[in-house]
Amino acid sequence: MTSAAFARPPGVRRRLAAFLYRHPRLQLRLLLAAPLAWVVVAYVGSLAVLFANAFWRLDSFTGKVVFEPTLDNFVTLFSTAVYRTLALRTVGMAVLVTATCIALAFPIAYYMARIASRRVRGLLVVAVLMPLWASYLVKVYAWRTMLLGHGVINWALAPFGLHGPGTGEVAIWLVFTYLWLPYMVLPIYAGLERIPGSLLEASSDLGARAGFTFRRVVLPLVLPAVVAGSIFTFSLTLGDYITPQLVSNTKLLGNAIYDALGVPNLPLAAAIASIPVVVIVAYLLVARRLGAFESL
Amino acid sequence: MTAAPGMTQANVAAVRLEQLTKRFGDVDAVAGIDLEIRDGEFFSMLGPSGSGKTTTLRMIAGFETPSSGQILLYGRDVTGVPPFDRDVNTVFQDYALFPHMTVGENVAYGLMVRRVPRLEREERLTEALRMVRLEGYQGRRPGQLSGGQRQRVALARALINRPRILLLDEPLGALDLKLREEMQIELKAIQQQVGITFIYVTHDQEEALTMSDRLAVFNRGQIEQVGSPADVYERPATTFVAGFVGTSNLLRGETARAVIGSDGIYTVRPEKIRLASPDAEPAPDEQSALGHVREVVYLGSDTRYIVELDVGGALVVTQQNLETSSMEALAAQDRPVRLVWKRQHVLTLGGSSGPTGDGEGAESA
Incomplete structure (x- = not known):
């Protein structure tokens, strides 16, 4: 050990680095500790607290929360027709919005991935992403203004003797579809782009026309990407309460939670909130089986 | 059908x-x-x-x-x-x-x-x-x-x-x-x-x-x-075909005039050429050229020699290692040699259109 570098005793930093080098698992734990803590406390933890809240009840006289485990809130949920209607309407809306987004996104994504030139493709990606940069509230208010009685939609349709969808379920459906469409276009675009062109050529070479190739080759290969996109459109619709409130008088589950909080009946709100959580968890389990997580 | x-x-x-x-x-x-x-x-x-x-x-x-x-x-x-x-x-x-x-x-x-x-x-x-x-x-x-x-x-x-x-x-x-x-x-x-x-x-x-x-x-x-x-x-x-299918080994211009005796573009496949000592006498149906070995590449079953000709240009020669050991093959480096081949193995080539037709006999296979 004649070299000068070795002669000097190693500093603390060097020794620490060497120690970590010899203990790779410890290194990994240190690295993951902070983000994992964040995920556990902020996401999983809050969900757990929410769920736990659903088992308390509100004392109807004092208006205070009674901390005794009870299933009262769930009994209320299942025995009140309104909540059943709300749940079905909300899930139905989420399904409808998702289906519409798929129908609209597929041709756009197909054009972007397989037909457009490189330049046009870049422009289209920007065009699809651009609406995400604008504030959600601004966009919903813009729709509200357009949809209301004296709004631009009715004004434009008036000469034809028609009038717009007004404020109702159709309005919610339109606005949700508008809002979440980019979340569907991008995964489908990525999924389509990943399919090698030679697969389509091979199908054609083996005698298949475009329709057959689409059903048997393109669709199965891009399905995980579609499911990935639908996770966004579905769960975003399930949880939103601002859009229904602004563009219609119709209520979804989110509005019911909001109302319950206004009472304030925190335990009931928590119980209602657990419905979309359960639906989404079930949906994610199905999505995982369809291979959607590899396409995110 | x-x-x-x-x-x-x-x-x-x-x-x-x-x-x-x-x-x-x-x-x-x-x-x-x-x-x-x-x-x-x-x-x-x-x-x-x-x-x-x-x-x-x-x-x-x-x-x-x-x-x-x-x-x-x-x-x-x-x-x-x-x-x-x-x-x-x-x-x-x-x-x-x-x-x-x-x-x-x-x-x-x-x-x-x-x-x-x-x-x-x-x-x-x-x-x-x-x-x-x-x-x-x-x-x-x-x-x-x-x-x-x-x-x-x-x-x-x-x-x-x-x-x-x-x-x-x-x-x-x-x-x-x-x-x-x-x-x-x-x-x-x-x-x-x-x-x-x-x-x-x-x-x-x-x-x-x-x-x-x-x-x-x-x-x-x-x-x-x-x-x-x-x-x-x-x-x-x-010349392109000669170069792409096999090793081109082209003789053209000055080299062709000196070795073959006429203008044109010619090629001899590397395996048709024999290495001999400089004072060897070629048979009447043979042609030859003097040069020295610039490089020896030992390939196991064969050895490839790149020979610089005295009249300019270079030819690639491959010889099977029937009796030759790798030591012997490698010892040929820089040695003066006579390249000998039968006249019938000289091919006359048509028009050049290929990028490999550079007359240097560089291997392309």
């Missing part, structure tokens, strides 16, 4: 290309080629990348539409016919197996498209898998197979449709050397067994020489020579 009625197969070319041209932007990828491929032959299209061989194959398959010219398959003009209506099938360079289908579903895809009854479909599937020695693999996914096995699936998927012509686009390019050599033999055997026309695109001259009945050498969108492997190797038509 699709041959026009009244035509006998024997005298109709499997493929006829007439003034076939494909332009990409302002580049002529294929620049007006004429070619006839006979029924039942193993035909190779050989050339460097960008020479137009793959584009030509893709036009025959129908994946590219020609800018001008015509394609006739067994006498039928298919120039504007989409791939799914042509009686050809393709083995793709990347295999193009459908990853979401099993091996069986992949292979039977063409039969499913054509609504072949289930029973016949299964019979033909079994037969196709047996031909490529993949019995019992139909339940696997392409992702679970090795490169060589995928290659066989691709082959079975194309052959099960009993096309009249099979197109193969560098099908062995992704395999390692050993497997490639095995597959070469197997492909050739399968071709003889099924007796259909194979059109085989490759940039590997050895592959083209070993497998083909005839081959076309492509360069810059044009065909330099069409012939049997022996024709092309022993009587290359151009």
Whole structure:
């Protein structure tokens, strides 16, 4: 050990680095500790607290929360027709919005991935992403203004003797579809782009026309990407309460939670909130089986 | 089948290309080629990348539409016919197996498209898998197979449709050397067994020489020579062919005048040249040139010598190491030598169009 570098005793930093080098698992734990803590406390933890809240009840006289485990809130949920209607309407809306987004996104994504030139493709990606940069509230208010009685939609349709969808379920459906469409276009675009062109050529070479190739080759290969996109459109619709409130008088589950909080009946709100959580968890389990997580 | 009625197969070319041209932007990828491929032959299209061989194959398959010219398959003009209506099938360079289908579903895809009854479909599937020695693999996914096995699936998927012509686009390019050599033999055997026309695109001259009945050498969108492997190797038509198929070993200009005794471009294959001592006397039917060994490359079974000629230029000489040890071979470095060859092994070349025709005898194989 004649070299000068070795002669000097190693500093603390060097020794620490060497120690970590010899203990790779410890290194990994240190690295993951902070983000994992964040995920556990902020996401999983809050969900757990929410769920736990659903088992308390509100004392109807004092208006205070009674901390005794009870299933009262769930009994209320299942025995009140309104909540059943709300749940079905909300899930139905989420399904409808998702289906519409798929129908609209597929041709756009197909054009972007397989037909457009490189330049046009870049422009289209920007065009699809651009609406995400604008504030959600601004966009919903813009729709509200357009949809209301004296709004631009009715004004434009008036000469034809028609009038717009007004404020109702159709309005919610339109606005949700508008809002979440980019979340569907991008995964489908990525999924389509990943399919090698030679697969389509091979199908054609083996005698298949475009329709057959689409059903048997393109669709199965891009399905995980579609499911990935639908996770966004579905769960975003399930949880939103601002859009229904602004563009219609119709209520979804989110509005019911909001109302319950206004009472304030925190335990009931928590119980209602657990419905979309359960639906989404079930949906994610199905999505995982369809291979959607590899396409995110 | 699709041959026009009244035509006998024997005298109709499997493929006829007439003034076939494909332009990409302002580049002529294929620049007006004429070619006839006979029924039942193993035909190779050989050339460097960008020479137009793959584009030509893709036009025959129908994946590219020609800018001008015509394609006739067994006498039928298919120039504007989409791939799914042509009686050809393709083995793709990347295999193009459908990853979401099993091996069986992949292979039977063409039969499913054509609504072949289930029973016949299964019979033909079994037969196709047996031909490529993949019995019992139909339940696997392409992702679970090795490169060589995928290659066989691709082959079975194309052959099960009993096309009249099979197109193969560098099908062995992704395999390692050993497997490639095995597959070469197997492909050739399968071709003889099924007796259909194979059109085989490759940039590997050895592959083209070993497998083909005839081959076309492509360069810059044009065909330099069409012939049997022996024709092309022993009587290359151009300097490009001489260089691409084998080692070019060109003698031209000053060197040609000094060694051969006349102007022109000549070539001598490296294995036809003998190394002798400078004072050796060549026989009357032989020619010779003096030089010194610039480099010795020991290749195991052979040794390659690059010899700088005294009159300018260089020649590559390969000698089998029948008795020579590597020590002896390597000791030849820098030694003065006389190169001797028989006059009959000197080939006269036509016009030069190739980028490798630089007269330096640099190896290109």
